[in-house]
Amino acid sequence: MKRWTTGQVSKQRNVSVRTLRYYDQINLLTPSFKDDNGRRYYSEEDLFKLEKIIILKSLSLPLENIRDLLDRLSYKQILISHHNYLQDRLSKLQTSISNTKSLINMIDLEESLSWERVSQLIQISQNSSKKWIDYFEVDEKVFLQESIPNLGNNDWTTHQYISLLRRIEWCIKHDIKPESDEGHQIACELIEISNVTFQGDTKLMEKFWEVRKLPSEETGLYPISEVVLEYVERCIANVTGDE
Amino acid sequence: MKRWTTGQVSKQRNVSVRTLRYYDQINLLTPSFKDDNGRRYYSEEDLFKLEKIIILKSLSLPLENIRDLLDRLSYKQILISHHNYLQDRLSKLQTSISNTKSLINMIDLEESLSWERVSQLIQISQNSSKKWIDYFEVDEKVFLQESIPNLGNNDWTTHQYISLLRRIEWCIKHDIKPESDEGHQIACELIEISNVTFQGDTKLMEKFWEVRKLPSEETGLYPISEVVLEYVERCIANVTGDE
DNA sequence: ATATTAGATGACGTTACGTAACCTGCAAGC
DNA sequence: GCTTGCAGGTTACGTAACGTCATCTAATAT
Numbered sequence: 001m002k003r004w005t006t007g008q009v010s011k012q013r014n015v016s017v018r019t020l021r022y023y024d025q026i027n028l029l030t031p032s033f034k035d036d037n038g039r040r041y042y043s044e045e046d047l048f049k050l051e052k053i054i055i056l057k058s059l060s061l062p063l064e065n066i067r068d069l070l071d072r073l074s075y076k077q078i079l080i081s082h083h084n085y086l087q088d089r090l091s092k093l094q095t096s097i098s099n100t101k102s103l104i105n106m107i108d109l110e111e112s113l114s115w116e117r118v119s120q121l122i123q124i125s126q127n128s129s130k131k132w133i134d135y136f137e138v139d140e141k142v143f144l145q146e147s148i149p150n151l152g153n154n155d156w157t158t159h160q161y162i163s164l165l166r167r168i169e170w171c172i173k174h175d176i177k178p179e180s181d182e183g184h185q186i187a188c189e190l191i192e193i194s195n196v197t198f199q200g201d202t203k204l205m206e207k208f209w210e211v212r213k214l215p216s217e218e219t220g221l222y223p224i225s226e227v228v229l230e231y232v233e234r235c236i237a238n239v240t241g242d243e
Numbered sequence: 244m245k246r247w248t249t250g251q252v253s254k255q256r257n258v259s260v261r262t263l264r265y266y267d268q269i270n271l272l273t274p275s276f277k278d279d280n281g282r283r284y285y286s287e288e289d290l291f292k293l294e295k296i297i298i299l300k301s302l303s304l305p306l307e308n309i310r311d312l313l314d315r316l317s318y319k320q321i322l323i324s325h326h327n328y329l330q331d332r333l334s335k336l337q338t339s340i341s342n343t344k345s346l347i348n349m350i351d352l353e354e355s356l357s358w359e360r361v362s363q364l365i366q367i368s369q370n371s372s373k374k375w376i377d378y379f380e381v382d383e384k385v386f387l388q389e390s391i392p393n394l395g396n397n398d399w400t401t402h403q404y405i406s407l408l409r410r411i412e413w414c415i416k417h418d419i420k421p422e423s424d425e426g427h428q429i430a431c432e433l434i435e436i437s438n439v440t441f442q443g444d445t446k447l448m449e450k451f452w453e454v455r456k457l458p459s460e461e462t463g464l465y466p467i468s469e470v471v472l473e474y475v476e477r478c479i480a481n482v483t484g485d486e
Numbered sequence: 487a488t489a490t491t492a493g494a495t496g497a498c499g500t501t502a503c504g505t506a507a508c509c510t511g512c513a514a515g516c
Numbered sequence: 517g518c519t520t521g522c523a524g525g526t527t528a529c530g531t532a533a534c535g536t537c538a539t540c541t542a543a544t545a546t
Contacts, residue, residue, distance in 0.1 A: 007492060021494080022534060037542065038494055063533075076347065083343045090336050097329045104322050250523065264525085265503060280511070281525060306502075 003033060003041040013050055028067045029053060052078055059085050178234035246276060246284040256293060271310045272296060295321055302328050411474055421477035430481065 010017045023029040024040065029049055031040040042050075049070065055078050056066045177183060253260045266272040267283065272292055274283040285293075292313065298321050299309045420426060 005493075016534080017493085018534060018536085026533095035493090039542095040493085079343055079347050083340065083347065086336060086340045086343060090333070090340065093329060093333050093336060097326065097333065100322055100326045100329060104319065104326065248524075259503080260524085261503065261505085269502095278524090282511095283524090300502095 001043065003043055004047070005042075006040050009042050009047065009050070013047070013054070015050075015054070023050075023053070023063075026063065026067070028063055028070075048075075055079070055082050058082065178231055179238055183231075183234075183238065244286065246286060247290070248285075249283050252285050252290065252293070256290070256297070258293075258297070266293075266296070266306075269306065269310070271306055271313075291318075298322070298325050301325065415474055421474055422481055426474075426477075426481065430475075 004012070006017045006020050009015070009020060020029070020040070024031065029046065032043045032046055033041040035041065052070060052073070052075065053063075053066055056069065057063070059082060061069075247255070249260045249263050252258070252263060263272070263283070267274065272289065275286045275289055276284040278284070295313060295316075295318065296306075296309055299312065300306070302325060304312075421430075
């Protein structure tokens, strides 16, 4: 049976020796064997445990909780929750990116930017209200989401739409034509989002846009005004007619 | 001229009152006006400054550096570097997700998973070697990258490829046929990556795959063995012949 | 024989605040 | 007039997850 010293584990797993000693100290990961001189030796099982710890830590749950959970969770459970977590961050990131792009565009267009605009856009991407525990209860839901991705409760699409709609409203207000560069960009992003959401299922997509036209009380979706819809259609018509 | 108290700013910008006092304390953001009683009052300019701070903080650069930089950077510069940062994180996140998915798949296939596999896949997505400064020097490069995305130095595609190649090698070693589900999945992901990279330019794509066949010394790319290439081609043939 | 490693321990430092204890000025209600 | 509550203030200590010395020991390399 092989055993590794702190230094070896440190290099292999890319954690500091100090960290390993710390984990020993707080009884999170005690090496399964100790020398007469107090040297730590880690077994293969210990390494697996460490791996678990690293993953759980990346869910940003505190070490104290990890200690309590570690033995009660299977590798698969951990990985799935990790996956949930990553997906969540992905969606938020994408919203952030889209907003940041909008801001940069606005600066280019306006030179100076109005205060409300900035604060509105930035505020959305802030607070990460979810706690780590949220990534666990889901269970089988993941696999469902994997086969029918990004529809319904997965909120990144929604955020994306809302962000785009804001931009469109802003364009309308500032009388920027759908034929302009900004209009072109909006169309492209809209198409991309639709593609991601419906994965090429054009029928489903059309149906979705039909639903969008209904008042929001009936659908529970973010309402879209007639003006915006018209604008969107003109944007897209402009692009698809292009080539 | 309007002025806001700590409490108002706190609510509006979603930072704690303590944070505002702290920023005052360390001379990062001193309100432009103070009461006889020591009450802080923030001007609109102060709020803009706070916004800058929040963005810079999200680049995870320490407050001390922010203090030194704050007045020397325009809003646009900050936003662009922020954008760079977000893009970087996005690419890493996507690699992480892909790796995590692979791991989950492996558990499903093998029930137990081999140690080396796990560690290999996880290690890639770790250390974020980049420092915040890296997001600044770039300047005009961003816009170039925006028009020709994901080619060359942008390393998320590379990571994706490498991760996929690892999976393929693993499949070959375990004698999993390209016609299997796993093979199908690999083909799908390959196609998706290619689409993202080349944005539908099939000619460029084919050329790229030709280049891939050359030995790596000449191209500087990650080398692909003949076996793998053949496997890939069989996977893809299998999918495109499908429907 | 000596120098260099690779390990160990103990103690203090760090960041960006949270939190508790306690004080102040002012408007509203009794 | 008095209390009460609230929104503001200060001072001071606490926190997480280690990083960073300083100092010590055992084993290996030259």
